[in-house]
Amino acid sequence: MNILFKDNLFNIDDIDIKENEPMKDHTTFRIGGPARYFVTVYNTGSLLKVLKTCIEHGVKYMVVGNGSNLLVSCRGYDGVVIKPEGEFQNISVDGDRLTAGSGVLLPRLAKTALEYSLKGLEFASGIPGSVGGGILMNAGAYDGEIRCVCAKSRYVDVNRLASMDYDRINEAVCERENKDLMFDYRMSIFQKTGDIILDGTFHLEKVEDKSIIEEKMKDLNERRRLKQPLEYPSAGSTFKRPRGHYAAKLIEECGLKGYSCGDAQVSEKHSGFVINRGNASFDDVVKVIEHVKDVVYNMTGVILEPEVKIIW
Ligand SMILES: Cc1cc2nc3c(=O)[nH]c(=O)nc-3n(C[C@H](O)[C@H](O)[C@H](O)COP(=O)(O)OP(=O)(O)OC[C@H]3O[C@@H](n4cnc5c(N)ncnc54)[C@H](O)[C@@H]3O)c2cc1C
Numbered sequence: 322m323n324i325l326f327k328d329n330l331f332n333i334d335d336i337d338i339k340e341n342e343p344m345k346d347h348t349t350f351r352i353g354g355p356a357r358y359f360v361t362v363y364n365t366g367s368l369l370k371v372l373k374t375c376i377e378h379g380v381k382y383m384v385v386g387n388g389s390n391l392l393v394s395c396r397g398y399d400g401v402v403i404k405p406e407g408e409f410q411n412i413s414v415d416g417d418r419l420t421a422g423s424g425v426l427l428p429r430l431a432k433t434a435l436e437y438s439l440k441g442l443e444f445a446s447g448i449p450g451s452v453g454g455g456i457l458m459n460a461g462a463y464d465g466e467i468r469c470v471c472a473k474s475r476y477v478d479v480n481r482l483a484s485m486d487y488d489r490i491n492e493a494v495c496e497r498e499n500k501d502l503m504f505d506y507r508m509s510i511f512q513k514t515g516d517i518i519l520d521g522t523f524h525l526e527k528v529e530d531k532s533i534i535e536e537k538m539k540d541l542n543e544r545r546r547l548k549q550p551l552e553y554p555s556a557g558s559t560f561k562r563p564r565g566h567y568a569a570k571l572i573e574e575c576g577l578k579g580y581s582c583g584d585a586q587v588s589e590k591h592s593g594f595v596i597n598r599g600n601a602s603f604d605d606v607v608k609v610i611e612h613v614k615d616v617v618y619n620m621t622g623v624i625l626e627p628e629v630k631i632i633w
Pocket of ligand 1: 349384385450451511518630
């Protein structure tokens, strides 16, 4: 990263920049070394400028939502980590539709839906991610998934942005409807394109009696509290559900419940979670993940694929 890049970055309005910011403070795993630049952006204009500056100088970047599906290396991230706040925290309501900025946390979005008697987001009320991370991952739980409710999403097309002159960068903002978001199990088109999500519009169902929504949220969150090791830092389910199996069941059947390396452990409460019992390092977690994958493959022939995004 050259000095010109730094000058250009520090000249952008409406952003906050921290240098060498520990990523462990921005991930629910509480693991991760320093981000060279941690940039909080407050509006679309400043986000576009930060992205364009990174692209022009060949500096790598990533967007972080609530860091609840991230495992970041202890060596850190030698690039720009972008955190959307400000206008990205806005929620607006229009009849049976909610539009929320990418930085809005899913539990807050679900609570707003409840306030307006809008049904459909109950499943999301206990998922500790943001709208951006939720759309990217097609987050889901119990009987719901983002793809069932997300009508459309606005995003920055990073390829268009790269090819555009600086004074036309606003034209890199695009929109995709549900059918074009290529949602699949823990998958959306954004994982393939690398585009940056600005917001999502959620089409819900207006109901007369909102207590139905409230009861369902309470029930799902109680089930979550009973089954998941929420008392420890983690990134939720470590592995995707392999076709025809449940990761947690396979891991348990292979005798790996409680398997640990340093402070990283396959949770005793829910074998699908690797938890940080205190001071787990990135390497500890990776070793647990690799060991679990190897043993499960050798004993059952099933390949486990991490759901957690690993930033090396
Ligand atoms: C206790 C616990 C329980 C969980 N339960 C569930 C569950 O029931 N169901 C489920 O699906 N998941 C669950 N998760 C995982 C996690 O909450 C989801 O994957 C969530 O969608 C991640 O959102 P995030 O904002 O934290 O994303 P992050 O972890 O910050 O980022 C994840 C990925 O999204 C990208 N990203 C984030 N924002 C944007 C954006 N605006 N534009 C483009 N890319 C972006 C990041 O670059 C990264 O690649 C759980 C996690 C924990 C810790």
